[in-house]
Amino acid sequence: MTAASVAKRQDSKLQVTVAEAGRHISFSACGMPYWIGGNVEGDEEALVVLSAQEARDKRGLDVRLETRVTELDAENRTAILESPGAREEFQYDEVVLATGARPRVPFPVPRHGVFALRHLDDGVGLQRFLDQEKPRTACVVGGGFVGLEMAEAFVHRGMETRLVHDQQTLMHPVLEPELGERLNEVVQEAGVELVVGERVTRVSGGGKVKSVETAGESFDAEVVVLGRGAEPPTSLGAAVGVPTGPGGALVVDESMRTGIEGVWAVGDSVAVKHRVTGKPVFVPLALHANRMGRIAGQNLTGGDARFPGVLGTLVTKFRSTEVGATGLTEPAAQEAGFNPVAATIKSGSKAGYFPGSQPIEARVVADEDTGRVLGAQIVGGAGTAKRIDTMAAAIWMEATLDDVASFDLAYAPPFNPVWDPWAIAARMAKRG
Amino acid sequence: MTAASVAKRQDSKLQVTVAEAGRHISFSACGMPYWIGGNVEGDEEALVVLSAQEARDKRGLDVRLETRVTELDAENRTAILESPGAREEFQYDEVVLATGARPRVPFPVPRHGVFALRHLDDGVGLQRFLDQEKPRTACVVGGGFVGLEMAEAFVHRGMETRLVHDQQTLMHPVLEPELGERLNEVVQEAGVELVVGERVTRVSGGGKVKSVETAGESFDAEVVVLGRGAEPPTSLGAAVGVPTGPGGALVVDESMRTGIEGVWAVGDSVAVKHRVTGKPVFVPLALHANRMGRIAGQNLTGGDARFPGVLGTLVTKFRSTEVGATGLTEPAAQEAGFNPVAATIKSGSKAGYFPGSQPIEARVVADEDTGRVLGAQIVGGAGTAKRIDTMAAAIWMEATLDDVASFDLAYAPPFNPVWDPWAIAARMAKRG
Numbered sequence: 001m002t003a004a005s006v007a008k009r010q011d012s013k014l015q016v017t018v019a020e021a022g023r024h025i026s027f028s029a030c031g032m033p034y035w036i037g038g039n040v041e042g043d044e045e046a047l048v049v050l051s052a053q054e055a056r057d058k059r060g061l062d063v064r065l066e067t068r069v070t071e072l073d074a075e076n077r078t079a080i081l082e083s084p085g086a087r088e089e090f091q092y093d094e095v096v097l098a099t100g101a102r103p104r105v106p107f108p109v110p111r112h113g114v115f116a117l118r119h120l121d122d123g124v125g126l127q128r129f130l131d132q133e134k135p136r137t138a139c140v141v142g143g144g145f146v147g148l149e150m151a152e153a154f155v156h157r158g159m160e161t162r163l164v165h166d167q168q169t170l171m172h173p174v175l176e177p178e179l180g181e182r183l184n185e186v187v188q189e190a191g192v193e194l195v196v197g198e199r200v201t202r203v204s205g206g207g208k209v210k211s212v213e214t215a216g217e218s219f220d221a222e223v224v225v226l227g228r229g230a231e232p233p234t235s236l237g238a239a240v241g242v243p244t245g246p247g248g249a250l251v252v253d254e255s256m257r258t259g260i261e262g263v264w265a266v267g268d269s270v271a272v273k274h275r276v277t278g279k280p281v282f283v284p285l286a287l288h289a290n291r292m293g294r295i296a297g298q299n300l301t302g303g304d305a306r307f308p309g310v311l312g313t314l315v316t317k318f319r320s321t322e323v324g325a326t327g328l329t330e331p332a333a334q335e336a337g338f339n340p341v342a343a344t345i346k347s348g349s350k351a352g353y354f355p356g357s358q359p360i361e362a363r364v365v366a367d368e369d370t371g372r373v374l375g376a377q378i379v380g381g382a383g384t385a386k387r388i389d390t391m392a393a394a395i396w397m398e399a400t401l402d403d404v405a406s407f408d409l410a411y412a413p414p415f416n417p418v419w420d421p422w423a424i425a426a427r428m429a430k431r432g
Numbered sequence: 433m434t435a436a437s438v439a440k441r442q443d444s445k446l447q448v449t450v451a452e453a454g455r456h457i458s459f460s461a462c463g464m465p466y467w468i469g470g471n472v473e474g475d476e477e478a479l480v481v482l483s484a485q486e487a488r489d490k491r492g493l494d495v496r497l498e499t500r501v502t503e504l505d506a507e508n509r510t511a512i513l514e515s516p517g518a519r520e521e522f523q524y525d526e527v528v529l530a531t532g533a534r535p536r537v538p539f540p541v542p543r544h545g546v547f548a549l550r551h552l553d554d555g556v557g558l559q560r561f562l563d564q565e566k567p568r569t570a571c572v573v574g575g576g577f578v579g580l581e582m583a584e585a586f587v588h589r590g591m592e593t594r595l596v597h598d599q600q601t602l603m604h605p606v607l608e609p610e611l612g613e614r615l616n617e618v619v620q621e622a623g624v625e626l627v628v629g630e631r632v633t634r635v636s637g638g639g640k641v642k643s644v645e646t647a648g649e650s651f652d653a654e655v656v657v658l659g660r661g662a663e664p665p666t667s668l669g670a671a672v673g674v675p676t677g678p679g680g681a682l683v684v685d686e687s688m689r690t691g692i693e694g695v696w697a698v699g700d701s702v703a704v705k706h707r708v709t710g711k712p713v714f715v716p717l718a719l720h721a722n723r724m725g726r727i728a729g730q731n732l733t734g735g736d737a738r739f740p741g742v743l744g745t746l747v748t749k750f751r752s753t754e755v756g757a758t759g760l761t762e763p764a765a766q767e768a769g770f771n772p773v774a775a776t777i778k779s780g781s782k783a784g785y786f787p788g789s790q791p792i793e794a795r796v797v798a799d800e801d802t803g804r805v806l807g808a809q810i811v812g813g814a815g816t817a818k819r820i821d822t823m824a825a826a827i828w829m830e831a832t833l834d835d836v837a838s839f840d841l842a843y844a845p846p847f848n849p850v851w852d853p854w855a856i857a858a859r860m861a862k863r864g
Contacts, residue, residue, distance in 0.1 A: 028783060028785065028845060030783075030843075030844055030845050031783060031785060031786070031845045034786065034845055034846070039786075039787060040785055040786060040787065040845075041787070042785075046785050047785060145844075275840070285843070286843055286850050287840070287841070287843045287850055287851070288840075290850050290851070308838035309840075310840050311840040312840070313840045313841060313842050314842065314844075315842040315843070315844045315847055315848075316844050317844070317846055317847075322847075324842055326840065326842075351460060351462075351463060353460065353463060353472055353474075353478045353479060354463070354466065354471075354472060355471060355472065355473070382815070383814070383815045383818065385842060385844070385846075385847045386815065386818065386819060386842055386847055386848065387818060387821070388842050389819070389821070389822040389839075389841045389842055389852070390821040390822055390824075390825050391825075392822075392839055392840050392841055392842065393822050393823075393825040393826045393829070393831070393836075393839055393841075394825045394829065396831075396835065396838075396839050396840065397825070397826065397829030397830075397831055397835065398829075399825070399828075399829055403828065403829065404825075406740035406828075407821075407824055407825055407828050408707070408719070408720075408741075408742050408743040408744070408745045408758065408824050408828065409719070409745060409821045409824055409825075410745050410746065410747040410756055410758075410817060410818055410820050410821055410824065411462075411717070411718055411719045411747070412462055412577075412746075412747045412748050412749070412817070413460060413462050413463045413466055413472075414466070414749055414817075415747055415749075415754075415817045415818055416747075416818065418718050418719055418722055419719070419722070420821070
């Protein structure tokens, strides 16, 4: 929708058609866990950013809901659009593939009671299931950010909640165990039964879910949410010869061109350049998807915008514990050929004597040879998450540990100790 | 104390004597308004970071309280130390001037009921005055951060509070009127009677304060706090020939040497290099003072540390409204010879649909010729202040508007809209 809107805004004579398989266009997928948990109130419309009708009326876009592109012919620039009861051969000049990512579902699952959040309708289905069936026991498969947020949502609804994660600490591998340990604790303190180091091999039941199984155990569950990461649906791209890269994502250049004449690709099904390694990565996150849309929209109307790459910055929270990460972890830095050095420090969110100061743990990863900062992670109380932006800016600008230790970061007793956690972590990492 | 502690830690054989005019060494001056307002509980010890006894016992420093250096002879490396009933000629090898800044008191004031916060004893005196005299009406002179914090403290104590500021908007000139206007509103909404554009010319009363006078008006007040900025007490430095610069502050090089043999200077009485203009500025803030102390402590024991300069980053709050600023304002950029362009945008602290999203106003100042970001300011609800660090890092690293607009900043619905306020402000400033 961003690509469509930007293109139309740049060139009002352009005829822009949007084929959307579901019933909603722009909505906040990231908001679904909070809506299901009841933090965000109202019906599903609360998460709708732009309705199809608004897109037609206000932006002049030909939006077609419940319409799927089933075939693409890049040579003849035609697409087959299928909707309930209709099939159209559509002639285009430029096509933008923006199919998003879908949750990984690595095994067959029962038809009822198992959910993976992608479309708004998935969230609506889960909400309805919870309201109607009133399950008492929930199992979340996967301890990444979707898993964490859904566990919070279930706990918030007063359900008996279990989270099964195939790593030892939550958010691993994007959050290293030094900080993930804290998450394990807060999740358990909230009453979640945390099962770590176990991979779910099967979700079983007849038509309706009954249990979640690992190699050695079986856990009862009346509702299951899969948070095992996302994968790109790339059959259309593959059909016209667009190459795929990490995670099976489509490979594009910095202008969002696929290399196939007239075919562009943007969003969660596309691999993008990591700023630190310079290599393509699959990081399906909202900001990048939006940014890619803008760039494609500008370029397919004659612009020359470039996608600047990503650091994989991400934030989430579990209740009042916030988490942020950006850049490379120490193992990822090692793998990318750096000579990493890292330090984890404990600090606080306010001056020590100030009421309400929350513990903060911050980790900085750098390249010992050059001093360049490669990554950072943080866990702490309210107000912690956006502190990761300081390091996202620093890493983007290729700051060294000396730079970070020297930064003129904000201090006042209600907001920080005199020495910012990042400055201390950088100094410690420098010492090695 | 930082210089003393670091020097001793580097060289345990060094004999380090600290002459402190007051009764306390390390304490949090920045915490005083919150202690007086009652946010920080306990007696004055709550603000003490390190007691003289601890410094002696744990750090091996010869700390002398209520001891003043009244004369300095750099040629013979002697200092006269005076304490109640004692006078000593002290022989030194190296002397570090760390006399701090004192509040500006630009007119004579009555002996009772007028306070300016510098030493912990000033805070203790004000606290005692409030507890014993139970004044109902307070007047704060000056609308900078000390003025704001003290107005909050008085309001928090339920007092009728007036704030007189000689500019049209609070925090001006470090915060431009576009954002200061919001502060004016929240301060008034809290019940503070705000008088702007009026300079206080006199604080009158016999022995005890009665009123605060401007050119045209007189305001009754039973207690007055002066927040008209700070000035460096530099008589010792001047006596031995240390040159002074902006604001009358002592001029040192990046190693904290004054140019006079054996004489170093650090802290709030010292001018430091601004990273953007490259010129010396007088920015008496805790972080810089601490950093200078570390550098002097390292260098006078044989190290070679350099002070990296400042951006003048500052944060404060009034109740739940937080303010941050870093780098140059538009007028300051103009004055420094840049060709400034600026934009102010309105955004929110969370996704629009997320409960509790607070409005944020962000301003970015850049050089039109090079695109380089020169300054940033932000005002908003809880969690806003530390967002300034993103721009402090960006400006430190000489980021351009394009860089900031491209940064991979953190997004999740509880923490941010998809597009970070800084990215939007940078994009708007770029458009001009």
